[in-house]
Amino acid sequence: MLMTLIEDFKAIKANDPAAKNWVETLLCHTPYHAIVIHRIAHFLNDLRIPVIPRFISVLGRFWAGVEIHPGAKIGRKFFIDHGTGVVIGETAEIGEGCVLFHGVTLGGTGHHSGKRHPTLGNNVLIGTSATLLGPIKVGNNVLIGAETVIINRDVPNDCTVVGAPGVIVKRDGKKVNEKLPPAHYTVDEEASPQKQSTPPGD
Ligand SMILES: CC(C)(COP(=O)(O)OP(=O)(O)OC[C@H]1O[C@@H](n2cnc3c(N)ncnc32)[C@H](O)[C@@H]1OP(=O)(O)O)[C@@H](O)C(=O)NCCC(=O)NCCS
Numbered sequence: 050m051l052m053t054l055i056e057d058f059k060a061i062k063a064n065d066p067a068a069k070n071w072v073e074t075l076l077c078h079t080p081y082h083a084i085v086i087h088r089i090a091h092f093l094n095d096l097r098i099p100v101i102p103r104f105i106s107v108l109g110r111f112w113a114g115v116e117i118h119p120g121a122k123i124g125r126k127f128f129i130d131h132g133t134g135v136v137i138g139e140t141a142e143i144g145e146g147c148v149l150f151h152g153v154t155l156g157g158t159g160h161h162s163g164k165r166h167p168t169l170g171n172n173v174l175i176g177t178s179a180t181l182l183g184p185i186k187v188g189n190n191v192l193i194g195a196e197t198v199i200i201n202r203d204v205p206n207d208c209t210v211v212g213a214p215g216v217i218v219k220r221d222g223k224k225v226n227e228k229l230p231p232a233h234y235t236v237d238e239e240a241s242p243q244k245q246s247t248p249p250g251d
Pocket residue numbers: 150174175176177192193194195196197209210211212218219224
């Protein structure tokens with residue numbers, strides 16, 4: 050865990066031009082504190098320790114305004130800028146080298162049980178106040194613009210998605226205007242007559 054925390058810290062330097070003094074960054078970068086708190090809570094959650102992981106995650110919310118469920122799986126070199134209002138649900142999965150700005154939601158729609166939050170690939174950047182809902186898959190090397198909304202749609206590799214609802218405006222560096230494909234789970238669910246509903250929280 051220590052190595053991961055060091056890599057998360059280095060990700061601040063790589064992504065935030067305002068981070069000049071490492072002591073100041075360590076003391077004052079509250080989204081980093083939230084990530085440290087999450088790594089501890091997730092470790093305890095994996096050990097199936099009851100209550101305490103959730104309580105620790107509440108401390109992160111109070112301190113940094115970042116709400117990450119202890120069950121969320123987050124890869125190395127994770128960076129959150131500003132932090133306030135970020136919400137990451139229990140079954141969300143985040144690859145390596147991802148960047149989230151304040152106000153990003155990786156949430157559920159309330160129509161799924163089990164896996165119900167997004168999965169991000171590696172090197173995904175999500176701009177401020179973007180909302181991604183459902184057990185969708187976002188590919189590698191994806192940019193999602195500020196205020197973008199993606200619900201029940203997958204995002205392919207190597208593209209930029211903007212707008213509400215989100216559309217692909219760049220793919221492999223070339224300008225395009227493409228709709229996002231329906232999420233894979235939707236196709237699976239349509240084949241299954243049993244659709245379950247859960248509350249949108251957690
Ligand atoms: C999407 C983003 C990552 C840029 O990605 P990019 O691949 O470099 O895309 P471009 O800048 O070339 O923009 C492509 C098109 O999308 C448009 N666009 C970019 N971001 C957009 C957004 N958030 N909403 C709507 N349209 C957007 C651009 O105007 C451009 O349109 P055009 O082709 O008609 O000129 C960036 O615009 C963004 O939103 N970053 C988030 C940063 C953030 O949240 N900062 C908060 C700091 S406090």
